Amino acid sequence: MGLTQSIGIDAHVTKQVKSPVIRINLAEETGQTLLWRILQNDNIAAVHMGPPCGTSSRAREIKHKRRYNPPPLHSTAHPDGLCTLTGASLEKVRAANRLYLLCSQVMEWATANGIIASIENPLRSHAWATSYMQNWATATEVEYPHQLCQAWAQCLYRCFLSLGAIESPQELVPNSDISLVQASKVATGTQPRGKKLKPLMREYDYFLTIQGPQCVLTELPTKCNSDTPVPTTCTTSPHSSYIPAQAKRIKLPYQVGEKAEFDRWETVYGIAWTPQAFIARAAGRSHPGHFLDGVHPVLKSMFDSGANKSLSCRAKERSEQMRKWITRASELARGVEDGKGDSPCHAKAILAKKNLKLFEEMISASGSPDIGLAKDVARGFNLMGDIPTGSIYPDRPSYATLLPEQVRRMADVARPAIWEAAKKIMDPEVAVEVHRITLEERDKGWLRGPFAPQDLPKEAILTRRFGVKQSSTLSDGSRTMKVRPTDDFSESLVNSTNSCAESIQPMAVDSILATMVYRDRSWGHEKLTGKTIDLRKAYKNLPLATEALGDAYLCVMNPETGEPEAFQTLVLPFGARAAVMGFCRTSYALWRIGVSLFGLHWTVFFDDYFLVASELEERHVDMAQRLLFQILGWETSSEKEAEFRSISKILGVQIDLSDSKAGQLTSAEMRVLRGRLIFAESQIFGRLSGLHMQNLSRWEHAVGAAPIDAGLKVSLMFLRDRVVRGEPRTVDSGIGKVFHLYTDACYENGQGGLGGVLYNELGEMLSYFSAHVTEAQAARLNPLGKDTIIFELEALAALTGTTLLLHSAAISPADRIVVFLDNDGVLGRIISGRSGLGLDGQIIQGILEWEQSLRSVVWYERVPSAANIADLPSREILDGFDVNLQIDIDV
Known part of the structure; x- marks a missing residue:
């Protein structure tokens, strides 16, 4: 429906839920405070409330023999609860009444703010008669039936559309809300599993809306096996005198119009594609990798604007920007304005080498919407509560489950437990290294301490620090092991207080490759080189806010004394959610300045940058990136930074650009x-x-x-x-031919059939096959004696079609193939690569081995059964098929 950010809130969460649910007890004051914070988000469009009905149920008034009868807790005379209630019954009613009051307050707030709101309870429930609702036998609540959820969702959906909302696309389209991560995977030839992407082709050709009397609409068939006349008392949109064959009702009849006395109802049918219409439109859509590029809009703009410029012209523009910002940095250095006027003392010391006024001006010049970042850096970042964002990442809200004051109140009790937990050393070598690094950070002014537990403030939050062994790639390509201190702010519950409106979107390997493909298509083939740049002590460059210092005590084991020690961090700790967002906003700003102002082709993954340049420009590009970090006061890790090379390593992956002039890129990892x-x-x-x-x-x-x-x-x-x-994996930037293969199978009365049809990008048939499967052959496919072997036959049809009609010798790496199947089980197994162990697994394995030998990008897609052209040859119906295009096979 497009409402992808919908969430539930409940005190009890089961495994059967079909959307994300946050565990919050709304009967408590702290839970209600968290709810109101969630409701203040700008993207709230509708609220549905289902307060408990168990205490208010009239079913408690019904007496049953031979079973426990829960006592009534409300009555018509006392809707807020009986006066005689005591103990647990009284507390249940009070808790329910608090929720009824909350519902009435939310309803009043939603009405005042133009937000759709609804409340659900049984029609005769005492809840409606309570004073709380008037103002606007079981203790366990049941879940909503699935059909009720569907009906309610459809009502909500229609309401949104009537208010001007745009209907969510039913198929994969350019510029949709697909994430950059998924788009880059598609662009580089990786098909995501499951339903992370919309289908290449929508399920139905179009929708037919029928309006008329309720009694007439309910008599219409759920699925039309043949053309069905539209009753004369009904109207249709678009106009049609009949419902086409294979149409399926997708919306039950519902009443429309504002006045209920008019018997005007509406239902909607999905009209099936004809095979010819499906083939024609699929040919026009080609392949997902041809219209999803997976490149960040800022980089895409740079590539597009430079497409008609020479290398020297781009270098000249870069030089002009370098001179401009060197001059501006010198002007600010001679003045007194550095953007740190409001910084606390500890922040000024940490930011001593940085001119935040220059940073602010460069952020603004880059076009970034995160114009408040420099001031946030100057003040320092908080660790608890709402996390500030900069409108630079996708809107994907996450919500707090605890309030900061709750965690601070529990701190006095939690500290001794964390102190004791820190005494357990898993690896003595790691413990020694973590303590050494901690003392080194203290000596550099990033930490204060050590402190004894009795020296900590009453509400000081203590977080355990531990070490993680990591391998790192040096500039010469060798690997080394190091220990990274990590601060467990989840254990100390600090991370549970965070709400954030955006979700970080790092640019991983697929994003790197996607940018190279786009550059190659925009600027032509070049001999490319690359280098990795790593920010030195990245998180230690950014201070905490004064308010956060009490939440930032670290518990570190001292291996020499055998006792823990406490240190207070003044900089962003590695392990806090708020710290990650604060740093990523900063690294994004540096990246965007490099792209928009200095014309750098690079990507950023947290604190790692991957810079790409042609051989002719690499020295000039390198000079620009060094200048950028220098004037903004950032250091890079010299042990990791190498010169430009045709083979570079980043994120544990080796990227080989030696064939880039031929339009190919390769990545591998051991x-x-x-x-x-x-x-x-x-x-x-x-x-x-x-x-x-x-x-x-x-x-x-x-x-x-x-x-x-x-x-x-x-x-x-x-x-x-x-x-x-x-x-x-090889990513080819070339655009070769496109092939669409349709396969299908049938199984009836112990016999079967296989069919497959191959088309080119123009929708022209290239070849096809049709084969009959005898009872004896079907029996060989059914060693377990199952009732049906349609799965095996569908898989066999796909294997036959791929290996027979798309021989690897005739396909080049730049070609793109889409295989259409109408069996969801076979489709899912192929995409996941989980072939299975039986005979069906061997068939799926054969398809995967064909794909392996092909070296081309293959995409597997669903085709509705009614639109599958291969259904005809699978049943040996070949009317209209050119006999010269048929390929004979031996089953």
């Missing part, structure tokens, strides 16, 4: 353990590892230690060989 295998697998071509990764997932959730069985050993050996020997 790992052997599951956590990194998942990431490494995404950088290796094909989907063959799905089943083996599934085996590792099952093993990961096993309880206790167990010997490695034969199945796990096979999976581990396969993954080892695949990671070590598998060909890296």
